Amino acid sequence: MAYEVAAPKYVRLAQTLQGRIEDGTYPPGSRVPSENQLVQAFGMSRPTVVRALELLKRDGWLESRQGFGTIVRGRPEVVEQKDRRGRDALERDESSVQGRLVQVEQVPVPPRVASLLGVPKKATVLLRRLLVVQGGEPVELSSSYFPAGLVEGTELSASSPLREGQRAHLEARKKVRFDHVTERVSARLPSQEEADLLGMPQGEPVLSVLVIACDVAGQALQVTDVLLPADRQELEDTYRLG
Structure with a gap:
């Protein structure tokens, strides 16, 4: 852990x-x-x-x-044409992704996730963890955390892949509306379990893209930690200088 x-x-x-x-x-x-x-x-x-x-x-x-x-300035405008890890994690059809669900269960909420979701530190949340594979090689480990009240009446706790994106599923089942995403990128060392799933030697760093998906009021609906092997990633962006 x-x-x-x-x-x-x-x-x-x-x-x-x-x-x-x-x-x-x-x-x-x-x-x-x-x-x-x-x-x-x-x-x-x-x-x-x-x-x-x-x-x-x-x-x-x-x-x-x-x-x-x-x-x-207000809420920043979303640049729709750009690729976003957060959007990918929220909208991909799990059943069509190369890879597998490696964990679906209620877990004690991690302290950082509790702060972002606005739930008590001793609460339990649903963890849905997906390993993505390309060319036979693990390239991403996506761990999504959902508050218990948002999971009721959905198929998020099922161990089978969703046939739609998490966002579409929640918006249809719970009548919530996802409005914006904040992404925070940092580097850290993976746990032994994370390193094993990603096929990495212990001690090699990963990039963590922490995705906070919120409604229009700024309430976080879910938090997803997207782990990427640092040696297999190259981040690039091009933008104008004002």
Whole structure:
């Protein structure tokens, strides 16, 4: 089992501020509270507040304007034409994917996932883990976590592959609507089980793409951890400079 840690303070603060942007507390065009005000309001250090604001600026939620301070831009527009790991994980038909389901069961929620899903730390969640293979070689291990209340009345807990994407299945069965996805890419060492499934020697790193799929209010509906062997990946993006 992988070692899980709670999200850093600056990430949790960024999530809180993002939620306030989405619920209209900080509407587009408004100024967010100053660093001093945020330090006092949340009882966090200035470096933590600065890192949270920088994260939101990087992701397109905020921007700095000369003479105005930090301004709310609102929810970033999704660039539909680009390939996204998160969209792939949410929308692929499991029954047509080369690979296999390796785990479908209720598990104790990992601390970081609990924070993202907004469930108690001692809760159990459904884990649905899919190993993707290409050319006979494992290329991806996708672990999706769902809160218990969202699983009821669906086929997510069945051990057979879904014949539609997880997003389409949940939207049809639970009448929820997926609105946007946040992806966070980091590197870490896999657990022994993860390394074995991916056919990797212990000690080799993986890229973790943490996919947080939310409704329009910013509530996370599911969290998926997409693991990619680092030595088999090359990330590239091309964009204009404003």
